[in-house]
Amino acid sequence: MTSGLQAFSDRACEPPVRGFLHTPNQANGNGLVLTHGAGANSHARLLIAMAETFARAGFSVLRCDLPFRQRRPFGPPNPGSAPEDRAGLKNAVAALRGVVAGPMFLGGHSYGGRQSTMLCAEEPDLVSGLLLLSYPLHPPRKPEQLRTQHFPKLRTPALFVHGTRDPFGSIEEMESALSLISAQHMLLPVEGAGHDLGFKGKTGENGLPALVVETFVDFYSRLA
Numbered sequence: 001m002t003s004g005l006q007a008f009s010d011r012a013c014e015p016p017v018r019g020f021l022h023t024p025n026q027a028n029g030n031g032l033v034l035t036h037g038a039g040a041n042s043h044a045r046l047l048i049a050m051a052e053t054f055a056r057a058g059f060s061v062l063r064c065d066l067p068f069r070q071r072r073p074f075g076p077p078n079p080g081s082a083p084e085d086r087a088g089l090k091n092a093v094a095a096l097r098g099v100v101a102g103p104m105f106l107g108g109h110s111y112g113g114r115q116s117t118m119l120c121a122e123e124p125d126l127v128s129g130l131l132l133l134s135y136p137l138h139p140p141r142k143p144e145q146l147r148t149q150h151f152p153k154l155r156t157p158a159l160f161v162h163g164t165r166d167p168f169g170s171i172e173e174m175e176s177a178l179s180l181i182s183a184q185h186m187l188l189p190v191e192g193a194g195h196d197l198g199f200k201g202k203t204g205e206n207g208l209p210a211l212v213v214e215t216f217v218d219f220y221s222r223l224a
Contacts (some may be wrong), residue, residue: 005109006023017095018042019065020051021057022055025069035107035108035115035116036065037134044109048208049206050209052065053210062096064092077111088117094184103220105127105128105131117158127156135162136197137173138173152180154181160178174187188212
């Protein structure tokens with residue numbers, strides 16, 4: 001069980017931070033900012049399950065809405081909103097640093113993960129590591145439109161979690177793309193999973209979060 005879940009808001013910064021803070025019973029001093037994809041929000045089942053499992057492992061987790069989602073409850077981000085969304089992630093990291101004193105990590109699902117990598121390519125010392133759930137390597141059926149231009153600049157260690165049936169990129173395409181990253185990185189394939197990593201809809205159990213946390217802790221402990 002996690003020791004606490006509370007709504008979290010910091011409107012002293014621009015763009016503001018809004019989301020939910022998961023606090024562990026036995027904190028390990030680590031913090032994780034976790035955000036959503038283009039069609040979702042911080043209430044996504046995948047994010048909730050990941051946040052709860054990381055909190056049980058001792059992490060303080062801020063599960064937050066990106067600025068575009070704070071402005072409107074539905075629909076994808078506008079093409080020009082990405083810089084503001086990255087600014088929102090940076091503010092979320094700063095807000096969580098007010099809660100935990102140890103290593104800080106950043107990540108998200110799909111669009112949220114992509115913006116996290118772009119932010120860290122711009123600011124390599126922002127966090128200790130990244131967690132990328134279903135990185136959207138290219139639009140479905142458009143493999144020539146790769147979203148890897150910033151990968152050579154990425155100096156932050158990263159764990160990528162990717163389904164073997166993800167239309168946004170195959171495992172083989174991901175492996176090729178990740179060779180552009182000079183920082184330490186790891187790809188965790190999820191057999192049979194699509195872009196939602198098995199969390200589509202509202203029913204069913206999924207043991208993926210526990211595997212992700214175990215792999216995450218092992219990966220980053222070896223880099224310490």
